[in-house]
Amino acid sequence: MKIPLSKPWITEEDIKAVQEVLKSPYLSLGPKVEEFEQLIADISGRKFAVAVNSGTSALHLIIRSLGIKEGDEVITTPFSFIASSNCILFERAKPVFVDIRKGTYNIDSDLIEEEITEKTKAILSVDVFGQPADYDEIESIAKRHNLLLIEDSCEALGSEYKHKKAGSFGVAGAFAFYPNKQITTGEGGVIVTDNEEIYKLSRSMRNQGRGEGNEWLFHTRLGYNYRISDINCALGISQLGRFDEIIGKRNNVATIYTKRLSEISEVVVPYVSPDTTKMSWFVYVIRLNDSFDERKRDIIIDKLGKRGIETRNYFEAIHLQPFYVEQFGFKKGDFPITEFVSERTIALPFYTTMPEEEIDYVVNNLKEVILEVKKL
Numbered sequence: 001m002k003i004p005l006s007k008p009w010i011t012e013e014d015i016k017a018v019q020e021v022l023k024s025p026y027l028s029l030g031p032k033v034e035e036f037e038q039l040i041a042d043i044s045g046r047k048f049a050v051a052v053n054s055g056t057s058a059l060h061l062i063i064r065s066l067g068i069k070e071g072d073e074v075i076t077t078p079f080s081f082i083a084s085s086n087c088i089l090f091e092r093a094k095p096v097f098v099d100i101r102k103g104t105y106n107i108d109s110d111l112i113e114e115e116i117t118e119k120t121k122a123i124l125s126v127d128v129f130g131q132p133a134d135y136d137e138i139e140s141i142a143k144r145h146n147l148l149l150i151e152d153s154c155e156a157l158g159s160e161y162k163h164k165k166a167g168s169f170g171v172a173g174a175f176a177f178y179p180n181k182q183i184t185t186g187e188g189g190v191i192v193t194d195n196e197e198i199y200k201l202s203r204s205m206r207n208q209g210r211g212e213g214n215e216w217l218f219h220t221r222l223g224y225n226y227r228i229s230d231i232n233c234a235l236g237i238s239q240l241g242r243f244d245e246i247i248g249k250r251n252n253v254a255t256i257y258t259k260r261l262s263e264i265s266e267v268v269v270p271y272v273s274p275d276t277t278k279m280s281w282f283v284y285v286i287r288l289n290d291s292f293d294e295r296k297r298d299i300i301i302d303k304l305g306k307r308g309i310e311t312r313n314y315f316e317a318i319h320l321q322p323f324y325v326e327q328f329g330f331k332k333g334d335f336p337i338t339e340f341v342s343e344r345t346i347a348l349p350f351y352t353t354m355p356e357e358e359i360d361y362v363v364n365n366l367k368e369v370i371l372e373v374k375k376l
């Protein structure tokens, strides 16, 4: 058997939806972008949505719209995909990392206040693996210190924290739609906000800084080409037509995994907080128990690969990436929980239509490989 880490679920209907756009005159800047935006605004409980070509672009436009700049600091997590921190660097501001909780792997809100200085402008929290961060606490810290809150919900479309939707916390949120996500547009992202100013600035900056109603060659401000095409959005709209089914199927896969894995005492299964009243699973990430180290984890990943099972070491700590070490002088030991977790985590194959026999195949092989590696 060959089992990929992830796989998009593309139906005949999805293909038809894309073909319809290809037959129309509107491959870009057409009606599908706005239709997709409206659907995402509704799913995230926001007034406005601006679709762009990636989650990274969405985060960048949020940072720029808020005027975060050189000399400013933004508090965020080192246990994330690198874009959540790079978007701060794009504007020459400084990411200030705060370690994570060992259960949810989200930023530890108890440690945030120690890192606030007069330069701190914002908190950028990440809903890691689909699980919303601890927003009651984070929102009240932001309020107390007059900080902006940005939600990187790129991995969490459809999740809820205490019955409130992911993407609806703080001044703006971002979603992403790469093919490994819950729904895909091929490549794509969306900014969601209730703030009209952010909405207008993001719309302008995604399209070369043109203002509303500007001529094509009139540019009000510095902008980018972060536009997303109608082809991409038509795929997204079609996928959203079965969004509940997608979340349900992913939830089933996660439930079966958790049940089967409970037999393996060396494995810590994902923890879902009771505050996560709805979990929209992005990936299924296990952790090896404390008796394993990074070397053994990597051997397990390698051995599973040789058995046709693709897994990955989600996430590598951001502060230990070479250019962060070079620019900021971070070193091992700076964020111990992040490092402990990132040395032991393994993302297992996980996708919407994953059949039970594949889950069994992964779990059985994992069990065997763990026993082999344990002795090394």
Ligand SMILES: Cc1ncc(COP(=O)(O)O)c(C=O)c1O
Binding pocket: 053, 054, 055, 056, 057, 080, 081, 083, 084, 126, 152, 154, 155, 176, 177, 178, 188, 189
């Ligand atoms: C937490 C997080 N932030 C940002 C991004 C960036 O999204 P994209 O890959 O669409 O640029 C991702 C995507 O993987 C992500 O997981």
